[in-house]
Amino acid sequence: MTHTLHRLGSLETLEKDFVVMAMTAKGFNEEGSIPKLREYFEIILKHKPVNYGEVMAGSRSIASVSQIMDSFNISSVPHGVFTTPKQVEDVLKDLKKADLGLSIVVSGVLSEVEKCCRNAGLRPHTLEHSLGIWGKKEKLPQTKILEITNMCGHSMISPRLAEREIGEVSSKKKKPEEAVEVLTRCCRCSIFNPERAVVLVKEMVGEKSSAE
């Protein structure tokens, strides 16, 4: 389960892409965890994530906050997606104060997350790096498409759908935000960053326009 790892792209866009998640350790602390998961989620919402949700109910694109919170069970891994280190720092400060005992993981540029932890009075416990993509790379979709679709680590966003939606933007049938919303809905875990996707779509359309 490395769904929030392996995000691709330039440092410039990755620096505006953070996912916060909470999880219980099965066999250790899952009993009585549902109210804690709800309290965690309220903290996430307080800091205005650009996407949020949980795999069973889906993301904010398809489910209300109450539907998402009502779906929580001991296996739930609720997520919030943020675009600034300050938001992450404030979330971590609130989570430290709440002392829920849930394991909290932040995905993002590691040096930035370390600063957020330090400012929140936390010391990172365990780290994970992506070591890249290997094997038959000629089978991969084009890199720019992958930067968008791979924000859903379960590959629920079809590269063909991304191409279609970008084509709609390119031909002025849709705004970038409308096209990105179609993609956001497909990511059930809600870890897709729609703001970053809009930036990437605009870049792609701009590149196409200038090439023409």
Place this chain on the structure above:
Amino acid sequence: MIIDESKCVGCEACIDYCPVGAISIQGEWAAIDRDACVECGVCYREIDCPGEAFVWEELSWPRVIRRVFSDPTLIKKDTKVTGRGTEEMKTNDVTGRFKAGQVGLGIELGRPSVGASFRDVEKMSSVLAKAGVKLEEKNPLTKLINQNTGEIDRDILDERVLSAILEFVAPLDGLRGILKTILSAADELETVFSLDLIYLNEEATKSKAMEILAEVGISPSLAGKTNVGLGRPLAEEGAP
């Protein structure tokens, strides 16, 4: 997944949604290529199909394995975890699964967006078995693999999934050799894999791991995952 032809209106709205390109128009109606379909459920859940033509069929062995590894909404009965792997580093502050002087490795075959057959998985698991790797018992994939040989149940070799993760813990001293083993198998695969490395945030382990990656010619990503250490009880404080 099947499409009920009597309900399909042939609007073609569904075709681009399939992550593996398994939906096409055959004649007047949409149809699913069953060899390519990985039973992930995107078409059923996300498409606003005007005829509500997508139908979950009851899957039997071995086809059911496609859904187990491709549909992230399923909770695995034995581990109580959704997704394709385990809790891995996400709960390491509580479980203590990865310790100082150790690294965790994950090889996610098929990711991103290519998909994999279990023949691909077996190529990698066989190489790992020869290298003496013991795979993580809690990972559902491990249950399908003979840990001594890396062989996978013959019934499922041709089944396809969006991705499947081989996970294990290795001593830091063995990281160089393991990485070389993994990369040497890469050219034999008909798919891609995403590789990851986990370690405790402890200076000696971190600096040694980075030194080995540089020697092997791997640049670790700038973005990654950080377990911030808020889980309780902390493994160091008495959790088993």
